[in-house]
Amino acid sequence: MDVLANLGMGFKVAASIDGLLFCFIGVTVGTLVGALPGLGALVTITMLLPVTFYLDPVIALIMLAGIFYGAQYGNSITSILLNIPGTPSSAVTCLDGYPMAKAGRAGQALFLTAAASFVGGSLAILLLMWFAPRLASFAMHFSSADFFSVILLALVAASTLSTGSPLKGLTMVAIGVALGLVGTDINSGVERFTFGILQFKEGLSLVAVAMGLFGIAEILTNIGNAAQGTLIQKSFTLRSMLPTRDDVRLSTMPTLRGSALGSWIGILPGAGPSIASFMAYAVEKKIAKDPSRFGKGAVEGITAPEASNNAAVQAAFIPTLGLGIPGDAVMAVLMGAMLIHGITPGPQFISSNPEMFWGLIASFWIGNVMLLIINIPLINVWTRILSIPYHILYPAMLFFIAIGVYSINNSPTDVVVAIVFGVWGYFMIRYGYSGAPLLLGMIMGPMLEEYLRRSLLLSRGSFWTFVDRPMSATFIGLTALILVWPLFRRAMGGRTLAEYFQDAVRKLLRSRAT
Amino acid sequence: MGRSSDAGGPIRSQAGDLPGRTGGRAFSRNAGEICAAVSVGLLGLYLVTKGIEYSVGTFRQMGPGFYPLALGLILVAFSAGLCVEGARAEAPAEPINWRPLLFVVASVGVFALVAPRFGLIPATVALVLLSALSERSPSPGVAIGTAIGLSVAGYLIFLYFLKLPIAAFRW
Numbered sequence: 077m078d079v080l081a082n083l084g085m086g087f088k089v090a091a092s093i094d095g096l097l098f099c100f101i102g103v104t105v106g107t108l109v110g111a112l113p114g115l116g117a118l119v120t121i122t123m124l125l126p127v128t129f130y131l132d133p134v135i136a137l138i139m140l141a142g143i144f145y146g147a148q149y150g151n152s153i154t155s156i157l158l159n160i161p162g163t164p165s166s167a168v169t170c171l172d173g174y175p176m177a178k179a180g181r182a183g184q185a186l187f188l189t190a191a192a193s194f195v196g197g198s199l200a201i202l203l204l205m206w207f208a209p210r211l212a213s214f215a216m217h218f219s220s221a222d223f224f225s226v227i228l229l230a231l232v233a234a235s236t237l238s239t240g241s242p243l244k245g246l247t248m249v250a251i252g253v254a255l256g257l258v259g260t261d262i263n264s265g266v267e268r269f270t271f272g273i274l275q276f277k278e279g280l281s282l283v284a285v286a287m288g289l290f291g292i293a294e295i296l297t298n299i300g301n302a303a304q305g306t307l308i309q310k311s312f313t314l315r316s317m318l319p320t321r322d323d324v325r326l327s328t329m330p331t332l333r334g335s336a337l338g339s340w341i342g343i344l345p346g347a348g349p350s351i352a353s354f355m356a357y358a359v360e361k362k363i364a365k366d367p368s369r370f371g372k373g374a375v376e377g378i379t380a381p382e383a384s385n386n387a388a389v390q391a392a393f394i395p396t397l398g399l400g401i402p403g404d405a406v407m408a409v410l411m412g413a414m415l416i417h418g419i420t421p422g423p424q425f426i427s428s429n430p431e432m433f434w435g436l437i438a439s440f441w442i443g444n445v446m447l448l449i450i451n452i453p454l455i456n457v458w459t460r461i462l463s464i465p466y467h468i469l470y471p472a473m474l475f476f477i478a479i480g481v482y483s484i485n486n487s488p489t490d491v492v493v494a495i496v497f498g499v500w501g502y503f504m505i506r507y508g509y510s511g512a513p514l515l516l517g518m519i520m521g522p523m524l525e526e527y528l529r530r531s532l533l534l535s536r537g538s539f540w541t542f543v544d545r546p547m548s549a550t551f552i553g554l555t556a557l558i559l560v561w562p563l564f565r566r567a568m569g570g571r572t573l574a575e576y577f578q579d580a581v582r583k584l585l586r587s588r589a590t
Numbered sequence: 591m592g593r594s595s596d597a598g599g600p601i602r603s604q605a606g607d608l609p610g611r612t613g614g615r616a617f618s619r620n621a622g623e624i625c626a627a628v629s630v631g632l633l634g635l636y637l638v639t640k641g642i643e644y645s646v647g648t649f650r651q652m653g654p655g656f657y658p659l660a661l662g663l664i665l666v667a668f669s670a671g672l673c674v675e676g677a678r679a680e681a682p683a684e685p686i687n688w689r690p691l692l693f694v695v696a697s698v699g700v701f702a703l704v705a706p707r708f709g710l711i712p713a714t715v716a717l718v719l720l721s722a723l724s725e726r727s728p729s730p731g732v733a734i735g736t737a738i739g740l741s742v743a744g745y746l747i748f749l750y751f752l753k754l755p756i757a758a759f760r761w
Binding site: 250251253264292474479488499506525533536538539 | 623644652661671736
């Protein structure tokens with residue numbers, strides 16, 4: 077079969093020494109970063125972007141992707157042992173994971189979440205293998221107007237679905253797009269918003285902005301508030317981690333359901349692992365025969381969300397690789413990495429770079445297997461590392477940020493940009509603005525402009541071109557729906573999905589204090 | 591309040607939904623948020639003016655100023671909505687940490703100044719020591735230890751392993 081031949085080609089790339097090494101580095105760093113509250117996949121990927129300049133593009137992507145999905149394995153560790161989520165998507169794992177740990181079943185909880193994560197990731201990879209090439213060939217027929225509309229949809233969806241206030245999310249996207257304007261306009265040669273600064277002629281450095289907004293701003297936000305606690309259990313024997321037969325019986329269907337749910341949610345731009353894990357938990361609780369078991373250590377409550385968040389994260393590659401549309405900030409940064417290496421993402425990516433696509437997929441398989449091994453036998457290593465206090469951690473983070481930004485061009489200007497965005501980001505986060513939409517806007521903004529220009533050129537200035545074609549009209553329709561929906565819900569007295577989600581997380585955190 | 595990046599950082603624990611200082615009017619307690627909303631509007635206005643300056647062109651042939659103009663108008667519209675939202679919102683629970691702000695900025699800034707002139711190691715040490723000062727009760731032992739550790743690690747990773755074109759020491 078075609079797929080097998082392609083996979084074979086992919087494995088040749090991914091199973092090379094470089095491929096294996098950097099896959100391992102990626103997933104290990106990812107697990108670490110996912111486990112440590114205070115660090116995130118996004119910051120780490122951005123920090124390591126400059127490092128990947130010296131690597132082969134495929135290898136670079138393998139490593140960076142590894143960090144991304146690796147983080148979804150490690151994030152359950154602190155949820156279970158500390159009742160503190162490593163990343164927001166494992167917040168629901170605290171609900172049943174921590175009670176399990178208190179009941180002495182921490183080892184089994186860790187095993188089950190690792191296994192569930194593996195199943196979730198694997199199913200999503202299968203979906204990726206089947207769906208992405210089809211999506212890409214479908215999108216080959218897209219016109220400029222279609223592209224404009226789908227990018228607009230992705231930006232609107234990403235900014236309104238996950239953050240608190242849809243308006244604030246949209247504002248950040250708009251600001252991001254505006255930031256993308258800095259530099260020389262390709263079409264006219266006019267320098268826009270460069271203020272005469274030489275370094276800005278090529279545009280604002282993505283790495284500098286991202287490091288500032290996510291790295292420095294995050295550190296500034298967390299310095300006074302870093303949550304620390306003592307781990308319930310520090311060392312585990314392999315035998316104590318094996319789940320009981322009951323556990324396996326109870327977890328099978330939730331894991332599969334979570335994987336399916338997560339895979340489809342992951343494809344949607346804007347809906348990420350957090351929404352996926354939360355919804356999986358809600359679904360399991362709704363259909364459970366005895367919902368009162370949830371919150372007290374029900375295995376369904378940890379396996380479904382963990383399967384779901386891993387599936388979502390793996391499935392997020394479908395629009396990114398198949399269409400060239402990133403679903404969230406991390407994907408946007410990965411696409412930025414591709415651009416830096418001279419690869420143009422888009423529907424033609426899979427057909428023009430098959431060895432890269434299939435190499436990545438092969439590395440996902442390898443990576444997920446590595447992660448299963450890392451997260452079960454090596455759990456004791458992680459518990460040691462988790463004991464590192466924050467006041468050693470954040471200087472290290474600042475150091476990596478500083479040198480990372482500086483080393484791009486050996487230019488202090490980039491560092492100043494990072495600092496400016498760090499401070500600005502700190503204030504914006506305080507007032508409820510999230511940085512992820514801005515990054516998305518900055519990366520997709522130039523593309524959006526280009527497609528707008530081409531569409532208008534072809535249609536001789538008529539805006540009807542965006543609703544004339546069926547695909548474009550569908551996307552515009554969906555965009556309008558997403559924009560109008562929150563207003564509609566609020567008018568009816570309900571709450572938006574984002575608010576509902578936020579409330580639930582807040583309630584979860586408050587109930588932890590008891 | 592919103593969270594920072596979804597796939598990135600942690601959830602900050604919130605002390606609770608404080609209704610804001612009682613006795614203050616909505617305006618003063620949300621001054622910060624309204625400032626943010628207004629600044630968005632100002633940015634929008636800036637984009638509009640610059641857009642016109644860069645020549646807007648026609649619908650058929652977008653000039654370099656078309657996109658900035660459109661964006662600017664959108665931002666101004668958003669800013670109005672944000673002001674309304676800001677007036678109704680709750681105040682952030684934690685006060686602004688000025689001390690970490692100052693020292694973190696200083697530490698990274700000093701790094702950028704010191705690295706080209708004196709090399710990576712001095713810059714690293716300066717960064718760690720300055721950032722340590724942002725704590726309420728800095729412990730010199732930990733700071734010096736971290737400085738040494740990071741210098742060694744930094745040298746190994748970035749200069750030896752990755753061969754970045756930065757000097758370790760330069761007097």
